[in-house]
Amino acid sequence: MTTPPTPTGPTAPTVPPMPSAPPTIPPQTPPAPAIAGPVVDEWWRKTGPVVHTPVPLGGDQGLAEPSFEAAAQAFWAPFGQILTQQVPHIAEQVGQQVNLLLTETEAQRAAREQVRYEAVRDAQRAMRDTQLAAAGETAQQRAERHRIEDALDPGHRRDDLVGMVDLLAERIGETPEERAERRQAEHELDRQRARAREDAQRAAQGETPEQRTRRHHQQRLADQREARTRARRQRRRAARTAGPSERTRRFRRWCVLTAISATGGYATGLVSLITPGGPYVGLLVATFGWALDLQVRDRGRQRVSEVTGPWPLITLVALRIPVASGFTVALGLGPVLTALPLFN
Structure with a gap:
């Protein structure tokens, strides 16, 4: 009688026997500091051979967490240094400005602002001269450009609340004669700016200096005729106010x-x-x-x-x-x- 063959297949893994003692931390050199409490928090896990062993992050060094006060102090230290250096300087500048505004007169303030405005304008003109000179601008072209810029320069005028109040007080307090003179000056300035813009446009279109001189002569004759006509009308207007x-x-x-x-x-x-x-x-x-x-x-x-x-x-x-x-x-x-x- 023949015996049937035994079926072969994968063998089941062998389960290690239960240890007789819990695992311990290997010896360290130098020895770790004594820790209060047991080294192993639990004897054995029923789900498998996993042991929780608390080990410090620094190896054999103790765990030292920084305090909140120390972290805040380290964070605000650069800001405190900057404020310590800048606050006295800012306070000194503010004090000088307040003292200057309280002690200076209107004429002194206008002169100071005019000097500051002229300094900024001269610096900007010097920068433009340097750039255009590098681009090939001649001395004659630079002189003509300076003449046009001077004619188109609006002048210094404050655009804040103080400037508006000053302008309003000036307009309210002026007499009819002063108003007429101011309007005449504004008209003359507007005409000069318009002619400066015209000179720039015609120069860009190819006008020669001789043509520009002849055109300026004709404009000067027209201005003289207009001035005579205006003076004659002014005399007539004054004569009409007679008794x-x-x-x-x-x-x-x-x-x-x-x-x-x-x-x-x-x-x-x-x-x-x-x-x-x-x-x-x-x-x-x-x-x-x-x-x-x-x-x-x-x-x-x-x-x-x-x-x-x-x-x-x-x-x-x-x-x-x-x-x-x-x-x-x-x-x-x-x-x-x-x-x-x-x-x-």
């Missing part, structure tokens, strides 16, 4: 000149020419003549009584003949001129 006696004299002068113009119109036959048309034709002729008269007299800014000199008076009388003739026909004063002994 009643001056106004009476001007009215009499206007009547005399108008009568002379009407007489000239009757002598030239203009009154006889427009009389058949009636009053409406006379008003129409007077309107056209008055428009021409106003255009010649600087659009009415120069009064009839303000014209002086022989030739200006003759020109005025000749130009006012249509006006006077039209009024004569419209008012029916033709027979009065006929009755004058000059035409008998």
Whole structure:
């Protein structure tokens, strides 16, 4: 009888026998310091041969944790050093500024701020000069650029609350004459800045120095004519503020000149020419003549009584003949001129 073969397969792992004594820490050199309490916290784990053995992180050195106060002191030490060095300096600067603001006058403050502004402006200009000189700018181009920058420089003006209060006090306290002078100065400054911008644009477009000089000469002549016109208007405006006696004299002068113009119109036959048309034709002729008269007299800014000199008076009388003739026909004063002994 044959015996069946025994099946072969993987053998089960052998389980080590239970130790007779718990594991201990191997000997250390030098010996570790004595620790209060047992070395092993538990005798044996039922789930397996795992033993919890507390070992210090530093090897054979003891565990020493830093305190919270020491960590906070180490963290704030750099800040304290910086504050110790900077606080006295900041306090000194603030004290100097407060003392300066309390003791200096308005003129001293303006002069100090102007000096500071000019220093910053000069430093910026020097930096631009260095950069443009490295780029190939010539001395003539630099001088022209400095002239344009000076014309475009707005000047120093405070943009804080103090500057606004100063500007408001200046505007409230100025007289009409000062206001007129300020507006004139602002107008002149704006014109200079506009011409400086125009010079820069034309130079970029290829304008030569000779062309720029000729254009500046023409602008100077135009400025002189404008200044003469402005002065003449100012004199007329001042003359209009005269007393009643001056106004009476001007009215009499206007009547005399108008009568002379009407007489000239009757002598030239203009009154006889427009009389058949009636009053409406006379008003129409007077309107056209008055428009021409106003255009010649600087659009009415120069009064009839303000014209002086022989030739200006003759020109005025000749130009006012249509006006006077039209009024004569419209008012029916033709027979009065006929009755004058000059035409008998």
